Every structure is written in C-alpha cells, then in structure tokens.
Amino acid sequence: MDAQNVPMTMQRELTAGVQFLRSIINQSRKLQSADVDHFEEKLTRLLCKKYTGHWFPEHPMRERDYRCMSSDRHEEDGLIVEACRLSKLQYKDLALPRVFTLWIDPCEVSCRRLPVSSGAGLLSGSPRHKPGGMRERSQREMYLELARFSLELLRRLAIRRSLACYTVYSPIHLA
Structure with a gap:
C-alpha cells in the first residue's frame, strides 16, 4: 500500500x-533499496489496518497507546516483526535502536529513543486544516x-541528532 492508498x-x-x-x-x-521499499510497503499496510477505527483527529490523544510502536532490550515491536516476516527480512538487519518508542498520532509523529526521556517534542502544533474541513487536494x-x-x-534530524526524544512530524511547520 503506497501513500495514495492510505486513508x-x-x-x-x-x-x-x-x-x-x-x-x-x-x-x-545493510539492506538493498528494493528490500527497504518492500518492508516500507508491508509496514504501511499493517499500520493502516491496525489504525483504522482507532484514528481520531478531533481527539489526537485518544487511544495513543494503541498507536505506539516500541522495542526494548527484551522484545521487538510486533508490527515491525510482522512486516519483516512478510518482507522476508531479519529484524536485526533493520539496525533500529535497541530501545525506542514511536507514536503515530493525528497531527504528530514523535519518537523516544531512551526509556528515561520525557517524551517532549521538537516540533508541535495543530492541524492546518480542521477535521471535516479538509479540502480536496490534487x-x-x-x-x-x-x-x-x-x-x-x-533537516531537523541532522541538527538535533543528539536528542533522545523529538517529534518527527507536525503540520504546523509547513506553512
């Protein structure tokens, strides 16, 4: 499922x-571009399937834990493991941090790479288009x-690489 097929x-x-x-x-x-493309497609499909019915733009914090992907020293994230299986890749070849948490929420994507960090974001904001008022875009x-x-x-990752926790995406910065 590519970006145009995601709700x-x-x-x-x-x-x-x-x-x-x-x-x-x-x-x-470690991986060929085609392998990463295949993994990305499988993970997008799995996330879309999981999040459908659990996505609330008007209440972004509702069911936030459900939309969390995390890995620690003892257990890898189940969706990432499943995307690896479907892509015929080994989880270890992804070279993801041993400990991380990634939240994909309405209007914000944030990552925490250390278990002790606060979860504060680098980028934050509110949606440019209110729910229900989204115009049709080409x-x-x-x-x-x-x-x-x-x-x-x-750009922000290059500047803030040393941060343990940061927001990956928020639409406020796209004016």
Whole structure:
C-alpha cells in the first residue's frame, strides 16, 4: 500500500512515521533499496489496518497507546516483526535502536529513543486544516507537501541528532 492508498485522514502521519523508520534503516546500509521499499510497503499496510477505527483527529490523544510502536532490550515491536516476516527480512538487519518508542498520532509523529526521556517534542502544533474541513487536494499537492515534510524531518534530524526524544512530524511547520 503506497501513500495514495492510505486513508486521507492518516496519510501524512503514517507516511512520516514509516519514512522516519526508513531513514534509520538506510543509515546502516545493510539492506538493498528494493528490500527497504518492500518492508516500507508491508509496514504501511499493517499500520493502516491496525489504525483504522482507532484514528481520531478531533481527539489526537485518544487511544495513543494503541498507536505506539516500541522495542526494548527484551522484545521487538510486533508490527515491525510482522512486516519483516512478510518482507522476508531479519529484524536485526533493520539496525533500529535497541530501545525506542514511536507514536503515530493525528497531527504528530514523535519518537523516544531512551526509556528515561520525557517524551517532549521538537516540533508541535495543530492541524492546518480542521477535521471535516479538509479540502480536496490534487496528488501533486500531496506529494509536494510530503516532500516538504521529509526535507524538514531530515533537516531537523541532522541538527538535533543528539536528542533522545523529538517529534518527527507536525503540520504546523509547513506553512
């Protein structure tokens, strides 16, 4: 499932979360681009399926724990493990941090890499378009907006690499 098949209400956030994981995976250079593409597709499908019915743009904190992916020293995240299985990859080859938590919520994607960090975000804000007031956008507009998200993400990650906890995506910074 690519970005255009994800329900519009969660498209930006799911894409930002999966792209964030992809950026970490690509840093290790252990996997071929085609393998990472396949993993990304499978993970997006699994997340979309799991989050459907549990996505509340008007109440972003509702069921936040349900939309959390986490891994610790003893257990890997089940959805990531399943995406690996479907992609015929080994979890260890993803080279993800041993301990991390990733929340994909309406209007925000945030990551915590250390179990003791507070969860405070680097980016925060409110949606540019209110729920129910979302205007129809062309595919070109969506791709341009996604490109701006990705560039902002990469820029902020390069600046703040040493932070243990930061927000990966929030639409307030895309004016």
